[in-house]
Amino acid sequence: MTELDATDRAILAALRRDGGLNAKEVGDAIGLSQPAAYRRIKRLEEEGVITGRSLIVDRAALGFEVVVFLGVKLAVRGRASMADFERAVVAIPEVQLVQHVLGVYDYRLKVVARDLADFERILRRRIMTLPGVGDIESNVLLSDEL
Numbered sequence: 001m002t003e004l005d006a007t008d009r010a011i012l013a014a015l016r017r018d019g020g021l022n023a024k025e026v027g028d029a030i031g032l033s034q035p036a037a038y039r040r041i042k043r044l045e046e047e048g049v050i051t052g053r054s055l056i057v058d059r060a061a062l063g064f065e066v067v068v069f070l071g072v073k074l075a076v077r078g079r080a081s082m083a084d085f086e087r088a089v090v091a092i093p094e095v096q097l098v099q100h101v102l103g104v105y106d107y108r109l110k111v112v113a114r115d116l117a118d119f120e121r122i123l124r125r126r127i128m129t130l131p132g133v134g135d136i137e138s139n140v141l142l143s144d145e146l
Helices: 006-017 023-030 034-046 079-089 116-127
Strands: 066-074 095-100 107-113 133-140
Touching: 006 023, 006 034, 023 034, 066 079, 066 116, 079 095, 079 107, 107 116, 116 133
Parallel strands: none
Antiparallel strands: 066 107, 066 133, 095 107
16 A cells, blocks of 8 residues: 655645646646656556546537436346446447446446437447346436536
């Protein structure tokens, strides 16, 4: 386990807000020189604290106005059925997130669609035909700006 001091935590906070910041920008944001910020960021990467940076795409700008979270319960449980389901579900481009969970459902999916008609098409033609799918519960996202 890596011990983090206040400066390390400030670096991580700055990079969580904007993963695209370079060492100079991180240093400026937290009151550190560029070389010192670079060394600390590099150390955090080498120690596995920072494992990568991600790109955030505005789904609405691409025409995806609807987000639906699905709870999926497999009809048959077992390693083979889970592997078949996982292999097939990750191949669906509208499925943005696949989580194997414990509870009523076996999986939680985040699906994006252009509109409700598009979501219905994705649900009927792609998700409901996946190997092993049993029960599905849909929850349409109303707001994520709270």
